[in-house]
Amino acid sequence: MSLTSDEREAIVTFRVQKAKDTFAEAEGIATLSYWNAVINRLYYACFYMTSALLIQNNYSAQTHSGVIRLFGLHFVKTGIISKEAGKLYSKLFELRQTGDYDDLFNLTEDDVKPMIPLAHNFMNELQTLISAQ
Numbered sequence: 001m002s003l004t005s006d007e008r009e010a011i012v013t014f015r016v017q018k019a020k021d022t023f024a025e026a027e028g029i030a031t032l033s034y035w036n037a038v039i040n041r042l043y044y045a046c047f048y049m050t051s052a053l054l055i056q057n058n059y060s061a062q063t064h065s066g067v068i069r070l071f072g073l074h075f076v077k078t079g080i081i082s083k084e085a086g087k088l089y090s091k092l093f094e095l096r097q098t099g100d101y102d103d104l105f106n107l108t109e110d111d112v113k114p115m116i117p118l119a120h121n122f123m124n125e126l127q128t129l130i131s132a133q
Helices: 005-030 035-056 064-076 083-101 115-132
Strands: none
Touching: 005 035, 005 115, 035 064, 035 083, 035 115, 064 083, 083 115
16 A cells, blocks of 8 residues: 555654653653563664654555664664664564563563663664654
């Protein structure tokens, strides 16, 4: 399905705001020390921002793995985004999977708290790219 530029802009704007709101949820949940929930919200905040960047650039993915792959292919491998940022996004995905689906395992404050400022920086980097286009 092809989007008009107005439709694409509306979706990008919506996803950027959703990313910011979801990051705020992560910060709020962190005050309660629910670390599995925090990593879930951090991942989704970054997912929404990443998908906004992809949509703005006419890339479409149907799965989370597809978003990771397209982001890596078009933004990390090309040097537009740092390899560290690409690794962080993949790490957030892995931690979210662990926190949501692994039995007999819970993420700890030590696992998750350092990810909060990293995710925030990741989102800012992507939003700068989105705003510049």
